[in-house]
Amino acid sequence: MRFETDAIHAGQEPEATTGAVTVPIYATSTFVQDAPGRHRGYEYSRTHNPTRHALEVALAALEGVAPNTGGGAVATASGMAATALIGYLLKPGDHVLLPNDAYGGTFRFFARVLADQGVAWSVVDMTDRRLLETAVRSETRLVWVETPTNPFLRLVDIEHAATVAHAQDASLVVDNTFATPYLQHPLAAGADVVLHSTTKYLGGHSDTVGGALVTGRPELDERFRFLLNAAGPVPGPFDAWLVLRGIKTLAVRMERHCANAARVAAFLSDHPVVSEVFYPGLSRHSQHELATRQMAGFGGMVSFRAAGGAGAAQRVASSTRLFLLAESLGGVESLIEVPAAMTHASVRGTALEVPDDLVRLSVGLEHIDDLLEDLDQALHA
Numbered sequence: 001m002r003f004e005t006d007a008i009h010a011g012q013e014p015e016a017t018t019g020a021v022t023v024p025i026y027a028t029s030t031f032v033q034d035a036p037g038r039h040r041g042y043e044y045s046r047t048h049n050p051t052r053h054a055l056e057v058a059l060a061a062l063e064g065v066a067p068n069t070g071g072g073a074v075a076t077a078s079g080m081a082a083t084a085l086i087g088y089l090l091k092p093g094d095h096v097l098l099p100n101d102a103y104g105g106t107f108r109f110f111a112r113v114l115a116d117q118g119v120a121w122s123v124v125d126m127t128d129r130r131l132l133e134t135a136v137r138s139e140t141r142l143v144w145v146e147t148p149t150n151p152f153l154r155l156v157d158i159e160h161a162a163t164v165a166h167a168q169d170a171s172l173v174v175d176n177t178f179a180t181p182y183l184q185h186p187l188a189a190g191a192d193v194v195l196h197s198t199t200k201y202l203g204g205h206s207d208t209v210g211g212a213l214v215t216g217r218p219e220l221d222e223r224f225r226f227l228l229n230a231a232g233p234v235p236g237p238f239d240a241w242l243v244l245r246g247i248k249t250l251a252v253r254m255e256r257h258c259a260n261a262a263r264v265a266a267f268l269s270d271h272p273v274v275s276e277v278f279y280p281g282l283s284r285h286s287q288h289e290l291a292t293r294q295m296a297g298f299g300g301m302v303s304f305r306a307a308g309g310a311g312a313a314q315r316v317a318s319s320t321r322l323f324l325l326a327e328s329l330g331g332v333e334s335l336i337e338v339p340a341a342m343t344h345a346s347v348r349g350t351a352l353e354v355p356d357d358l359v360r361l362s363v364g365l366e367h368i369d370d371l372l373e374d375l376d377q378a379l380h381a
């Protein structure tokens, strides 16, 4: 089936007993057994839960993993829980290569949690193919790619990164949170694992926190399933259901996110108090050609630098009325934030530090004229 159809139907057949059209929220911790050790596929909700299972089937379909190939998805309690499961694949002495522009929490996990357990890490500008090629070491087991990056919306060539990682027998993980599977298919480009914070576009309504890992490699899928049960960071059935409901409208939401963000980027590009705009859909974005090749659209995130410096960035972010001053992204409502003081405060003083005049927008689904008027009055405040 095609994407829009899978989003609504994959894993979501009507419930057999009652005919309920939507997947029920199976709020139960345990399941009755017909005889000791003889059950109907479900024993205990940390191990298997039908609502979570439906979400996992849908996620695998959206990332292009065909049924019965051994690949699949696991849904986790948050995006960071998905990252932590990947951490369990690593041993002391292993090395992880991270991008120099990434979600702050990812960096924090490797630098301040796994480093204490003997897993080495380094960062490199992965937008530069030569730098990426020379940064991989013989101990590198994992190359971590985020594309588009957060907050600069730079791109990494996934196919090239996969070739580089595989030449060293390392796995390639792609954090596909910003692009979503509607705009980008990392597994088809050679990635071994796709990671999502389903908190963002997949959930889409800023009402739940969740994550997922999707892989086309059977041995990795089996390992993730084991780790999810062994370590236990599962989403509850209601959270799994909220993400499943969000996914149904992902295609139409992404179309409008992209259209609104393109208008916002064009508006900011012409604005006198904006010094620089970051959006892969702009023809003068340094990687616009790669974006056109690798993505089916340019996404809903736009960043810009305020010409008046840090004070001006803080002023704009405090003066919008529709754009809500908040961390996170990917919901129906537009959000504004200053990464240096908010989402990226934890990477101050590191290679991932961001300038304090940077403003990041998650462009929502409100009417575009209301959004542009709101930004215009805030930029003049």
Ligand SMILES: *Cc1c(COP(=O)(O)O)cnc(C)c1O
Binding pocket: 078, 079, 080, 081, 103, 105, 106, 146, 150, 175, 177, 178, 196, 197, 198, 199, 200, 209, 210, 211
């Ligand atoms: C939010 C986010 C995460 C972490 O996900 P949580 O659901 O907040 O734990 C990871 N990567 C990216 C790109 C994100 O935006």
